[in-house]
Amino acid sequence: MLQLFFVRHGETEWNVEKRLQGRLNSNLTENGIRDAELLGKRLATIDFEAVYSSPSNRTVETAKLIIDERTLPFKTDERLMEIDLGEWEGRTVDEIQQSEPELYHLYQDNPSQFKGTGETFADVKNRLEAVLAELVEAYPSGNLLIITHGVVIKVLQAIFKTRSLDLVWEPPYIEGTSLTIAKIEDGKRELLLEGDIAHKERKIV
Template structure:
């Protein structure tokens, strides 16, 4: 059996500013670091064999914090990076709503119809993320694996395990920073043990995520 622990990076400065990040990056906030430390403490008694992280610094820094003093490898993989958002990257949500209203509406509410003029579509994202996921599963049978990535990537992975269609990708639960999902796979039998759990959070931590 393989046990897959999945999480999103901690809160970043651009999360606070409500900017789209995509393949660009911004630093973890003080709260983001605290979120990662709380998840580290929650997982302190779990034995991880390996950690996979997006190569983007907000995810890799989160992975380093969660790793703590474990002597295990963190493997950076660009296929676990956030969705590439082209000309939207660095812009605030309200700027995108004003200038790209139709695309923005489809992005959130009808992802199966979203066709970006620049950047990456959901089908492209699915191909690279699920291809990467299958490789991780194949290479790590019998292990505990932590994957540290981004909102859309975690959404896509969980939708894959749930057989959830693309048009329902953004259905709840919300993927808060450092929320935790756990999937166990035994002889091709998939069991979702946890999905976007935030029981390690303090009460105020849902703000500006």
């Protein structure tokens, strides 16, 4: 059995500003750094075969905070990057809603029909399916830690639940450093945990 521990990067400055990041980047906030460290403590007893990360700075930094001083194989894969949102990247949600309300409506309510100047949700699904196939072949069993992005994890949920991309925004919400665990065994895929933030809720302020 292969277990996949999917983690969204920690909170960033643009997350706080409700600014879409996509392939662009902004720095982790103090909360984002602290939450990643707390998740690292939560996962300290899990034996991971390897760590995979999107090459975005915010995911790589989150991964390093989680694994701390552990020596683990560390690999980046561009297919784990956030959805490419083209001209929307760097803009706030309010700005996009005002300038392109119909396209934003599709993004939120009919994701399968969304097509901006970057990727579609189907594009994201296709690259993630390829990653999953390769991971299963490379690791028949064990645990993998995978640090990625919000939309990516929502699409992964749709993949594991074999449901339409139009339901990609169904709860739970994927917060920064939230943990989603999936298993693949004998070709069967199952979600064991979705968007869990127990480590953040117990944090000492």
